[in-house]
Amino acid sequence: MIRPSCPHALLLSAAVMCFGLLCEPPAFAQKRPFDVETLLRIQRIGEPALSPDGKLVAYTVTTPDLANNTRPHQIYVVPVNGGVPRQLTRDGDDNERPRWSADSRQIYFISNRSGSSQIWVMDADGAHPRLITRLATEAGGLLVSADGKRLVFQSNVYPECGSSAGGAFDNACNQRNLDADAKAPSKARIYTSLLYRHWTEWQTRRRQHLLVANTDGTEVRDLTPGNHDVPPFSLGGPDGYAISPDSLELAFVMNVDSNPSASTNSDIYTVPLDGGEARKITISPGGDDSPLYSPDGKYMAFRSQARAGYESDRWRLMVLERATGKTTNLTETLDRWVGSFTWSSDSTRLFFTTEDRGRTGLQMIAATGGGLRSIISGQSTLDDVQFTSDGRTMIYTEESGSRPLEIFRATSGGGAGVALTHMNDALLAGVTLTPLDEMWVDSSDKSRVHSFIVKPPNFNPARKYPVIFLIHGGPQGAWGESWTYRWNAQVFASAGYVVVQPNPRGSTGYGQKFIDEINGDWGGKPYDDIMAVVDAVGAEPYIDNQRMAVAGASYGGYMVNWINGHTNRFKAIVSHGSVFDLASWQRETDEQWFPLWEMKGTPADNADLYEKLSPSTYAKDFKTPTLVTHGEQDFRDVTGQSLQLFTVLQQENVPSKLVLFPDEGHWILKPQNSLLWYHTVLDWIGEWTKK
Numbered sequence: 001m002i003r004p005s006c007p008h009a010l011l012l013s014a015a016v017m018c019f020g021l022l023c024e025p026p027a028f029a030q031k032r033p034f035d036v037e038t039l040l041r042i043q044r045i046g047e048p049a050l051s052p053d054g055k056l057v058a059y060t061v062t063t064p065d066l067a068n069n070t071r072p073h074q075i076y077v078v079p080v081n082g083g084v085p086r087q088l089t090r091d092g093d094d095n096e097r098p099r100w101s102a103d104s105r106q107i108y109f110i111s112n113r114s115g116s117s118q119i120w121v122m123d124a125d126g127a128h129p130r131l132i133t134r135l136a137t138e139a140g141g142l143l144v145s146a147d148g149k150r151l152v153f154q155s156n157v158y159p160e161c162g163s164s165a166g167g168a169f170d171n172a173c174n175q176r177n178l179d180a181d182a183k184a185p186s187k188a189r190i191y192t193s194l195l196y197r198h199w200t201e202w203q204t205r206r207r208q209h210l211l212v213a214n215t216d217g218t219e220v221r222d223l224t225p226g227n228h229d230v231p232p233f234s235l236g237g238p239d240g241y242a243i244s245p246d247s248l249e250l251a252f253v254m255n256v257d258s259n260p261s262a263s264t265n266s267d268i269y270t271v272p273l274d275g276g277e278a279r280k281i282t283i284s285p286g287g288d289d290s291p292l293y294s295p296d297g298k299y300m301a302f303r304s305q306a307r308a309g310y311e312s313d314r315w316r317l318m319v320l321e322r323a324t325g326k327t328t329n330l331t332e333t334l335d336r337w338v339g340s341f342t343w344s345s346d347s348t349r350l351f352f353t354t355e356d357r358g359r360t361g362l363q364m365i366a367a368t369g370g371g372l373r374s375i376i377s378g379q380s381t382l383d384d385v386q387f388t389s390d391g392r393t394m395i396y397t398e399e400s401g402s403r404p405l406e407i408f409r410a411t412s413g414g415g416a417g418v419a420l421t422h423m424n425d426a427l428l429a430g431v432t433l434t435p436l437d438e439m440w441v442d443s444s445d446k447s448r449v450h451s452f453i454v455k456p457p458n459f460n461p462a463r464k465y466p467v468i469f470l471i472h473g474g475p476q477g478a479w480g481e482s483w484t485y486r487w488n489a490q491v492f493a494s495a496g497y498v499v500v501q502p503n504p505r506g507s508t509g510y511g512q513k514f515i516d517e518i519n520g521d522w523g524g525k526p527y528d529d530i531m532a533v534v535d536a537v538g539a540e541p542y543i544d545n546q547r548m549a550v551a552g553a554s555y556g557g558y559m560v561n562w563i564n565g566h567t568n569r570f571k572a573i574v575s576h577g578s579v580f581d582l583a584s585w586q587r588e589t590d591e592q593w594f595p596l597w598e599m600k601g602t603p604a605d606n607a608d609l610y611e612k613l614s615p616s617t618y619a620k621d622f623k624t625p626t627l628v629t630h631g632e633q634d635f636r637d638v639t640g641q642s643l644q645l646f647t648v649l650q651q652e653n654v655p656s657k658l659v660l661f662p663d664e665g666h667w668i669l670k671p672q673n674s675l676l677w678y679h680t681v682l683d684w685i686g687e688w689t690k691k
Contacts, residue, residue, distance in 0.1 A: 025342075033457060033494035034431040036678035039485065040064045040671055043423040045405050047097060050395050051104040054388030055080055056124065057395055057407055058098035059108055061087075061423065064671040071671065075109055077124070078420045079632055080393060080409055085421055088126030097141065101215075102148030108132070108215070110140055110153075118150060119217070132217040136175035136201065137206070144215070145247035150225075150273055151213050152243055152250060155395060156206040167275065169211060169220040172621075177205070194261035198233050200633045200665035208233070210241055210252055213275055223271050224278065230254050230518065231289075232266050240266075244293050248273055250293035251300060253655075258501060261592040264311050268302055269573050270581065281320065282327075286313055288611035290340075294347040298322060299367060301350055303338055304329075309593050310396045312476035314512045317341060317352055319367055330365050334372065335511045340383055341580060343367075345391040351375065353383060355509040358438070358480035362396070376410070376417075379436070381482035395420075399483040401452065402433040402490065432457035433490055441536040443504075444528040450510065451533050452479050452532035454489040454499040465497045466547035466689040467537060469570075473554030475506040475518050485674070486667055487553065495682050496690075497549075500537050504529030506555075520600050522555070523562045523613050534569065546571075547689040553577045554637060554666065558615065561645060565618025572688035573626040574681050577637045580645040582614035583607075589637040619648045627684040629677060631664030657684065 006312040021452040032038075045063040056077045063070050072093040078085040089095040092113030100107045104124065111120045114131055117138040122129040132151070133139050143153035144371070161173035181204075189202055195201045208229040224230040231240025231253040238252035251270050257263035264287045269278040282288040286305030293300050300320045305313040317331045317338040330350065331338055339360065351364050361377035362385060376382055376396075379476035384397040384407075392412045397558040399405035402425055437453040456465060470487055474481050479501035489499040503510065504526040506518030517525055538545035549572040552560045557578020564573055579585045586595040596602065603610045611617055626649055630642035639660065649656035659680055661673050668677045 006424070010528055029434045031143060031430055033455070034433055034490045035284075035494060036425065036488075036491050036675055039491055039678075040066055040675060042404050042425055042485075044485070045397065045421060045423060047406060048384050048386070048395060048397060049095065049098050049100060050080070050386040050388065051100045051124070052102060052105050052389065053104040053389070054393060055104065057420065058088075058100065059421075060096050060098065066671045066675065069132065069670055069672045071669070073109070075126075077107075078407065080388070080395065080420070081177065082409075082418065082420065085413070085423070086126070088122065089129075091129070099142050099144045099145060102146060108142055108144055108151065110142055119153060119213075121215075133213065133216070133220070134171075135169075135211075135219070135220070136171055136178055139211075141241075141243070142404060143239075143243055145273070146245050147247040149215060150243070150247060151215055151239065152273075153211055153213075154208055155428070157209050157211075157222065158205055159203075159207050159209075159225065162222045163210075165585065167221060167225070168220050170309070170471075181205070194259060194592060195590060197635045199635055201635075210250065212250070221275055223273070223275065224252065224254070226507055228254055228256060232260065240289055242291050242292075242293055243273070245295055245297045251293070252278075253289050253291065254278075259592075261590065262596060264305070264309055264593050268300075270416050281325070288309065288318075290339065292343065293628050294343050295345055296347040298347065299431045301341060301343065301367075303341075311591075311594060312474075312508075312515055312595050315339075317350065317365070319350070328369055330367075330369055331372075337508060340385070342385050342387065345387050345389050351385055351387075352456050353385070355478065355480065357509055358452060358503065360480070360482070364516060379481050381480060389675060392416065400481045401436040401454070401483065403428075404483045408657055433496070434459070434493055439500075439533070439536060441532045445525070445531045447505070447514075447525075447529070449504055449529045450507075451500055451502040451537075452481075452489075453501070453537075454493040454496065456493050456496050463540050463542060464544040465496070465498045465542055466549070467543055467545075468492050468685060469500045469502065469530070469534065469548065469550040470535075471550065471552030471556035471559045472501070472503070472507070473552070473556045474508075475522065475526065475555035475558075476508055476515055477555075478507040478509050479485075487551075490683070491678060495686075496544060497685075498537075502530050504532040504533075507652070519598055520609060521613075522558065522598070523566075523615075526559065527562060527566065530563075531567070549573070549685045549689050551576075551685070555579070557637070560626075561615035562618075564624050565615055565621045568623050570624050572685045573624045574629070574684060575626055576629045576668075577631060577634055577644070578628075578641055578645065579615070579637055580641045581616040584609045585637065585641055586610070588640060590635045616644070616648070619652065622652050622654050625684075625688050626655050627659070627681065629659045629661070629668075629680070631661045631666060631668060633665040636666045 046060045048059040057078050074094045074690050075089045075095045075098050076085045092111045094112040097110045108121045119132040121137050137155045137157045139153045143152040161170045170342045208451050209224045232255045255266040266287045268282045268291045271278040284304045285308035288369040303315045304318045307313040311405045315337040320327045336354040339353035360381040362375040364373045380400045386395045394410045407421045410417040439451045492499045549571045551574035553576035557575045560575050626644045628642045632639050646658040
């Protein structure tokens with residue numbers, strides 16, 4: 001039985017109220033469908049930063065520029081007590097990472113307005129922008145120390161130009177190496193170890209390091225010299241570094257294993273801001289990340305995983321007492337992942353997000369341990385929590401499956417949160433966005449499987465609708481009450497489809513056992529779960545079960561390829577950035593710890609499992625018309641997987657189409673490419689389901 005999700009609500013203290021911003025307005029006037037062209041006009045909010053005096057929030061807005069095929073970033077501010085947001089930057093097309101000065105009078109930020117990414121500073125009203133750094137290797141990832149005297153930032157440097165930790169940064173040496181690489185007669189890449197490429201980039205002679213400088217740009221020093229990327233590019237959580245509140249120390253995440261492609265063992269280190277030897281302060285065999293000092297400087301909170309080599313182990317919230325080194329696990333009894341977190345202003349409590357059954361809310365726990373308390377929950381995804389220094393006001397971001405992200409304010413007195421930004425109200429007032437429904441079904445082994453469902457605008461239960469099943473990637477990911485730009489269910493629903501988003505085994509937010517049950521069983525329990533959802537949806541009176549399509553990317557692409565070899569129930573398939581042949585995929589993918597854990601070794605170690613779970617094994621049974629799309633810069637699931645898939649489809653005389661994007665990676669991000677991708681996908685599904 002499908003039941004509607006509750007209207008969007010936020011629970012703060014004892015209050016339960018519906019946001020006027022996020023509830024579906026009455027349909028007094030005819031609205032237009034929410035199509036991809038509308039999706040590409042949405043202004044995308046990010047990087048909110050509360051000023052130390054608690055009066056303003058700086059944030060970035062990304063507005064896709066379809067004509068120029070770009071996604072410019074500009075910086076805005078909005079008053080915490082409410083008011084009209086103000087755009088501060090206009091020069092350059094990449095202004096990001098706003099960070100406040102200690103006195104709240106200035107904003108430091110990263111901008112490319114000078115021709116390269118450098119640190120700039122401007123007054124809080126956007127006046128008097130000034131260039132701070134002139135680094136050959138550029139700058140990013142900015143932090144400002146609490147005393148307002150230091151800047152910490154990332155730069156991709158040549159390790160051979162460094163010296164001891166905290167030694168003066170040799171800009172001239174880095175410039176010479178850049179010039180030499182640019183003038184090299186051969187552009188050959190030569191490697192003697194893994195990880196030689198990652199995500200969308202080839203490894204070069206440069207490494208990401210953390211640098212420190214005075215706020216006027218002088219005395220630049222490298223705090224993390226050596227042949228390691230700091231923090232690791234694989235870091236999945238919040239920032240991998242933080243400055244102590246006394247402005248004397250930097251905590252950062254680093255993985256020093258000799259084979260980083262097979263290791264998730266990142267640890268937290270500390271180093272004096274004046275330079276010196278780094279000291280490791282965590283010992284977990286799994287990943288440790290997201291260090292964050294308490295405001296009083298007595299503690300450091302961080303996230304930790306227990307199992308080595310498993311990127312989807314449960315993330316726990318830990319607190320380390322700096323004076324004694326004692327570490328306390330605060331969330332061992334919580335069978336959910338800890339997401340982002342922050343300290344209360346008095347250093348006595350930690351507030352953290354957790355994903356649960358498709359929603360992400362906020363919980364609180366004492367820094368010394370004890371019971372958990374739910375602070376905010378509802379039909380939404382919440383993040384970016386920050387408190388004013390008096391602890392009376394909280395800033396956060398929130399989104400849902402039917403509304404993009406905005407910035408909110410809540411107070412200690414309780415009551416509903418208040419939206420500070422309304423960046424897309426005018427645009428969205430003219431379209432219909434459908435609230436998410438949900439469904440629970442029993443799988444073949446009686447496990448409960450959850451799905452979200454989005455119905456077309458002006459839904460009529462007396463009609464029969466075609467349906468699209470969207471399979472999420474990861475596989476340790478999930479569909480939920482969150483906004484997305486890559487597989488936006490509202491766009492597909494507005495095209496006339498019922499959209500079903502199942503969360504089968506492996507999905508996050510349903511307990512660690514549910515996640516772990518996909519390990520070594522990619523085509524087993526998850527397939528059974530999905531087909532149980534298909535059976536239940538197909539039995540609904542408003543569904544035309546003879547006009548069903550299935551689509552997915554990454555692991556979702558693997559699953560739709562698997563489906564093609566195991567059932568003919570679907571009229572069309574869309575396979576994006578997929579895995580087709582497991583053995584060749586393992587030998588091509590960048591992060592080797594992933595297949596080594598999921599498939600219990602290499603194909604040489606476990607040939608039978610690789611063959612059993614590979615969609616290529618069942619290619620002779622492929623019958624369903626399939627659209628294959630892929631980004632050629634994708635090093636996670638390499639383009640060869642889709643080339644193999646398309647070749648087999650053609651050889652088996654299965655109707656098929658191949659669309660490659662030379663300038664995209666694992667995700668299709670450029671506005672013109674996104675526009676083409678959505679139209680191609682909808683045309684393909686429509687060709688086979690609307691005949």
